[in-house]
Amino acid sequence: xxxxxxxxxxxxxxxxxxxxxxxxxxxxxxxxxxxxxxxxxxxxxxxxxxxxxxxxxxxxxxxxxxxxxxxxxxxxxxxxxxxxxxxxxxxxxxxxxxxxxxxxxxxxxxxxxxxxxxxxxxxxxxxxxxxxxxxxxxxxxxxxxxxxxxxxxxxxxxxxxxxxxxxxxxxxxxxxxxxxxxxxxxxxxxxxxxxxxxxxxxxxxxxxxxxxxxxxxxxxxxxxxxxxxxxxxxxxxxxxxxxxxxxxxxxxxxxxxxxxxxxxxxxxxxxxxxxxxxxxxxxxxxxxxxxxxxxxxxxxxxxxxxxxxxxxxxxxxxxxxxxxxxxxxxxxxxx
Amino acid sequence: xxxxxxxxxxxxxxxxxxxxxxxxxxxxxxxxxxxxxxxxxxxxxxxxxxxxxxxxxxxxxxxxxxxxxxxxxxxxxxxxxxxxxxxxxxxxxxxxxxxxxxxxxxxxxxxxxxxxxxxxxxxxxxxxxxxxxxxxxxxxxxxxxxxxxxxxxxxxxxxxxxxxxxxxxxxxxxxxxxxxxxxxxxxxxxxxxxxxxxxxxxxxxxxxxxxxxxxxxxxxxxxxxxxxxxxxxxxxxxxxxxxxxxxxxxxxxxxxxxxxxxxxxxxxxxxxxxxxxxxxxxxxxxxxxxxxxxxxxxxxxxxxxxxxxxxxxxxxxxxxxxxxxxxxxxxxxxx
Numbered sequence: 001x002x003x004x005x006x007x008x009x010x011x012x013x014x015x016x017x018x019x020x021x022x023x024x025x026x027x028x029x030x031x032x033x034x035x036x037x038x039x040x041x042x043x044x045x046x047x048x049x050x051x052x053x054x055x056x057x058x059x060x061x062x063x064x065x066x067x068x069x070x071x072x073x074x075x076x077x078x079x080x081x082x083x084x085x086x087x088x089x090x091x092x093x094x095x096x097x098x099x100x101x102x103x104x105x106x107x108x109x110x111x112x113x114x115x116x117x118x119x120x121x122x123x124x125x126x127x128x129x130x131x132x133x134x135x136x137x138x139x140x141x142x143x144x145x146x147x148x149x150x151x152x153x154x155x156x157x158x159x160x161x162x163x164x165x166x167x168x169x170x171x172x173x174x175x176x177x178x179x180x181x182x183x184x185x186x187x188x189x190x191x192x193x194x195x196x197x198x199x200x201x202x203x204x205x206x207x208x209x210x211x212x213x214x215x216x217x218x219x220x221x222x223x224x225x226x227x228x229x230x231x232x233x234x235x236x237x238x239x240x241x242x243x244x245x246x247x248x249x250x251x252x253x254x255x256x257x258x259x260x261x262x263x264x265x266x267x268x269x270x271x272x273x274x275x276x277x278x279x280x281x282x283x284x285x286x287x288x289x290x291x292x293x294x295x296x297x298x299x300x301x302x303x304x305x306x307x308x309x310x311x312x313x314x315x316x317x318x319x320x321x322x323x324x325x326x327x328x329x330x331x332x333x334x335x
Numbered sequence: 336x337x338x339x340x341x342x343x344x345x346x347x348x349x350x351x352x353x354x355x356x357x358x359x360x361x362x363x364x365x366x367x368x369x370x371x372x373x374x375x376x377x378x379x380x381x382x383x384x385x386x387x388x389x390x391x392x393x394x395x396x397x398x399x400x401x402x403x404x405x406x407x408x409x410x411x412x413x414x415x416x417x418x419x420x421x422x423x424x425x426x427x428x429x430x431x432x433x434x435x436x437x438x439x440x441x442x443x444x445x446x447x448x449x450x451x452x453x454x455x456x457x458x459x460x461x462x463x464x465x466x467x468x469x470x471x472x473x474x475x476x477x478x479x480x481x482x483x484x485x486x487x488x489x490x491x492x493x494x495x496x497x498x499x500x501x502x503x504x505x506x507x508x509x510x511x512x513x514x515x516x517x518x519x520x521x522x523x524x525x526x527x528x529x530x531x532x533x534x535x536x537x538x539x540x541x542x543x544x545x546x547x548x549x550x551x552x553x554x555x556x557x558x559x560x561x562x563x564x565x566x567x568x569x570x571x572x573x574x575x576x577x578x579x580x581x582x583x584x585x586x587x588x589x590x591x592x593x594x595x596x597x598x599x600x601x602x603x604x605x606x607x608x609x610x611x612x613x614x615x616x617x618x619x620x621x622x623x624x625x626x627x628x629x630x631x632x633x634x635x636x637x638x639x640x641x642x643x644x645x646x647x648x649x650x651x652x653x654x655x656x657x658x659x660x661x662x663x664x665x666x667x668x669x670x
Contacts, residue, residue, distance in 0.1 A: 009428030014451060016351060016668055047395075054389035058406045058413070060382075061442050067402055067415065071393045078393070080402065082415055082437060084444025093344030098444050100437070102417060107396050109419025109433050114449055116349060116670055331668060333351060335451055 010335075015113040017322075017330035022117050025329055026322050028124045028155060030162055036128035037135070037290060039072065039317030043260070044287030047073035050312045053263070062087045064239070065099075070312030077103045077112055079319035081312070083122060085239075095119075103319045111335070113323060125318040126310055127155035129259065129286075130211055130233050133306040135163040136289050137257065137297055138209040138231035142167055145203040147220055147244075148213030148236065149173035149182040154189060156211045156235065161190040169194040170203045201225050204232075212236050212244040219246035219272075226252055228301040235308040238267040245305060247273035254302040256283050263309040270307060345670075350448040352657075352665035354455050360664055361657050363459045363490060365497055371463035372470070372625060374407065374652030378595070379622030382408040385647045388598070397422045399574070400434075405647030412438045412447055414654035416647070418457060420574075430454075438654045446670070448658060460653040461645055462490035464594065464621075465546055465568050468641040470498040471624050472592065472632055473544040473566035477502055480538040482555055482579075483548035483571065484508035484517040489524060491546045491570065496525040504529040505538045536560050539567075547571050547579040554581035554607075561587055563636040570643040573602040580640060582608035589637040591618050598644040605642060 017025070026032060042048055050070040057064045063086035071078045083099040090096060099122070101115040115121060134141070141164040146153045149171065157169055169192050173179035176196065183194040197203040204210055204225040212220060215237040223246055226232075232253075234244045250256050250273045258264040261282060265271060273279040284294030286306060297304050352360070361367060377383055389402040398421035406413045418434040425431060434457070436450040450456060469476065476499040481488045484506065492504055504527050508514035511531065518529040532538040539545050539560040547555060550572040558581055561567075567588075569579045585591050585608045593599040596617060600606060608614040619629030621641060632639050 011429065011433075011453070016449075016666075018668060018670060049391055049393065051389055051391045054386055054402055054404070056384055056386045056404055056406060058384065058441060060408065063441075063444050065404070065413075065415070065439070065444060067389055067404070069389070069391055069400070069402070071391060073395065078400075080400070080417055082439070082446075084439060086442070086444040089443055092443065094346065094443055094445070098346075098446070100446055100449075102435070102437075104400070104417075104419060106393060106398075107421070108424055108427065108429055109398050109400060109421040110429070111417075111433070111435055111451060114351075114435075116446060116668060118346070118670065331351075331666060333353060333451060333666060335353060335453065 011110055014111050014333045014335050015326060015330045016116065016333060017113065018116050019118045019120050021329045022115055022120055022322065025325050028127055028159055032124055032321065033128045033131045033159060033162060035317050035321040036125055036314055037132045039313045040132060040287035041290050042072045043311065043313045044285060044291045044293055048313060068312035068315055070316045071106060072313055072316050075316060075320050076106060077320050077323055078106050079103055079315040081122065081315040083119065101315060101319050103323055115319060115322060121318050121322065123151055123155055125314040126152060126235060127159040129308050129314055130156045130235055131159035131163045133233045133286060133308065134160045134209055134231070137304045137306055138164060139297065139300060141209045143170060143207045145170040145207035145210040146213060147172050147200060147210065149175065149178040150213060152213040152235065153182050154185050156213055157186045158189045160209060160211065161192065164209065167192055170197050170207060172197045172200050172203050204230065214244060215239065215242060216244045217241045218243065220244050221249055222246045223248040223252045226303050228303070231304045233306045233308060234269050238309045243269065243272040245269045247276045247278045250305060251278045252303065253305045255297060255304040257289055257304065257306045258283050258285050259308045260311050261285060263311065264307045268307040268309045346445055349446050349668045349670050350661060350665045351451065351668055352448065353451050354453045356664045357450055357452050357455055357657065360660050363462055363494055367459055367656065368463045368466045368494065368497060370652050370656040371460055371649055372467045374648045375467060375622035376625050377407045378646065378648045379620060379626045379628055383648060403647040403650055405651045406441060407648055407651050410651060410655050411441060412655050412658055413441050414438055414650040416457065416650040418454065436650060436654050438658055450654060450657065456653050456657065458486055458490055460649040461487060461570060462494040464643050464649055465491045465570055466494035466498045468568045468621060468643065469495045469544055469566070471621070472639045472641055473499060474632065474635060476544045478505060478542045480505040480542035480545040481548060482507050482535060482545065484510065484513040485548060487548040487570065488517050489520050491548055492521045493524045495544060495546065496527065499544065502527055505532050505542060507532045507535050507538050539565065549579060550574060550577060551579045552576045553578065555579050556584055557581045558583040558587045561638050563638065566639045568641045568643060569604050573644045578604065578607040580604045582611045582613045585640060586613045587638065588640045590632060590639040592624060592639065592641045593618050593620050594643045595646050596620060598646065599642045603642040603644045
């Protein structure tokens, strides 16, 4: 068939990497945290195109799939990330969260790589974002607290410890056995003393940094728990109705920071606060704090909260970072 | 690391297919047309979840990327399709349109296959949709006309000929050389006599079926060109501002049918008509005509128009069809 556009150049090869191969290429370290920080910086500096998350529910199978993407000027590739969450999977012996990332050329739209990461890259870019928030909003951390006992509870503490080498960690979870297992893992990952708490209030009271990593739909942290100097990062699963921090706590804080305001209004803590008529102002974004466009913490006694819903910019940042480190890993497919 | 959800079952292998391998697995034939027709039927029968298209423009590189998906009850997999269009690519010797489809399990969200099709599956599912429209709205076709000279001009005539074995084909394009090349190809593909027309009006006048396949933003077919019995399918590229059929022509037709009303309002011919205050009613969808829920053509002399913007259901239908025919084609990646 004669086509009107005579293609003369061959398409470049496509690299396919599995989760195991990706784990060998990139890990949660200071370089990854810097890569994600640069993503937030780019988001604040303008020129980023980041459409709203595409979300599809498959109620019949207790599942949903989210798709995120973002174009970042100056970065050669852009990621398109597919995150399915199917919550009956554990009954089948499968993890609930899976998915992949595709890296495409920003110049030609051609597929460069497919990262069959089962959510691994999301895990580390999410943890890295928590570390970026801690770096800019939690100046002095001797004790870090984590609420929730899943993969992110572990990774958030690992990442936070890289930028704020705290001496002690406190863990709270609904299930005491899971909290204990989580504490053992965090101790092994960070080398610090880790204790399991049976109540949230004393965990917050003793911590200078608290990270919430749950799918809670009724607030876990209330305004009365806040104390001078505490920083809280809320990064729990961002499904409809999610709410980890009480609206009054958001309003009480000296500074509330979003990763992306337009997302936090829909998927983040801001949603519930706005629904109660609170937080009518437009909060600053983390990238604006990083670049100095917006004012961050100005006093050690201030109470700060950062709301992380996860952005396509983080995905483009981590996927592009992976691309620079591939070496000869993975399977090459000739397009 | 101890994770809270102990995964005991291994993830199934993932199949990766290139465009060349996919061309060996599936082609534009009556079976493909039936598969797409069943997709339209499912869309009308309810239970389909089809979120709005995710669209991101990368203006700096004259590019855009669209993502479509749909869950169809009763189908084991759902497709997520990534369609980049980068319009400076021909200067680099590369085609403008590329992309891939991912097939995921509707039960677990696990990735089943990655089809690196460079748009091939989109090409055939789009042509098949044209044939479905012809089957249900163009009862008697002796001469078929096509406006535009690209890949879809060829494939639309090939597909239409499978369901309506017309004797003669007319081609119009802005570029006479391209129109001639297109005519040669259509003659070879269908075996019918094909003539190049220098004006659109006589092409429409002599045809019982007309398919428009252009990126026009000012109407090519006007109300005065319509004649008794003609059916027009508008399937040209669905970018912002696209308009192939004059609003007055839409309003003049006895029946105007959408593939999906919510998409045609934004991306289809309906947008321009509504902007002029015309076509205020909710038109029927092609699936409703197929299932008999809405009335189709009731008289050979009626003028009918079908507006095809392309749906995620078509992508899920074609990708699932491919999955049933894979045999041992492609590369197997152990997740």
